[in-house]
Amino acid sequence: MERAKLELMVGIFVLVGIACLGYLSIKLGKLEVIGGHNYPVEAEFTSASGLKPGASVEIAGVEVGRVRHIGLSSDRALVALAIQDGVKLYSDTIASIKTRGIIGDKYLALSVGGGGDPLKPGDKIRDTESGLDLEELVSQYVHGKVN
Numbered sequence: 001m002e003r004a005k006l007e008l009m010v011g012i013f014v015l016v017g018i019a020c021l022g023y024l025s026i027k028l029g030k031l032e033v034i035g036g037h038n039y040p041v042e043a044e045f046t047s048a049s050g051l052k053p054g055a056s057v058e059i060a061g062v063e064v065g066r067v068r069h070i071g072l073s074s075d076r077a078l079v080a081l082a083i084q085d086g087v088k089l090y091s092d093t094i095a096s097i098k099t100r101g102i103i104g105d106k107y108l109a110l111s112v113g114g115g116g117d118p119l120k121p122g123d124k125i126r127d128t129e130s131g132l133d134l135e136e137l138v139s140q141y142v143h144g145k146v147n
Contacts, residue, residue, distance in 0.1 A: 038082035039121040043095040047130040048077035050106040091116030097131030
């Protein structure tokens with residue numbers, strides 16, 4: 001009887017530990033288990049070099065969404081974004097790929113306009129700025145192609 005009680009306590013302890021690890025991995029990975037309260041928006045860039053799915057989307061340094069998917073649309077990079085429901089974007093919004101620090105992670109910065117029509121779910125941000133490619137700049141400098 002004492003052994004069965006001990007095994008039951010160990011089993012409960014292990015299950016609680018697994019539940020805690022699952023919770024932490026979802027929270028720290030910023031995953032959304034059930035849909036979330038986001039709406040989709042797209043943006044096309046000439047180059048999305050270094051940008052990864054899951055990168056943050058920020059307005060004025062505040063995270064307002066995530067990069068969901070990066071694909072190819074003809075000869076341009078098509079970036080799918082998930083923006084929080086309370087955030088209003090307009091047709092004159094500018095999307096820029098930025099870098100944290102000198103060689104940090106890439107993220108997407110939005111400069112919200114206010115003079116255009118509100119973007120609806122599934123709309124596309126027209127004005128985009130690709131990120132600065134440090135390797136390309138160094139290569140141009142080394143090979144003497146800098147103006």
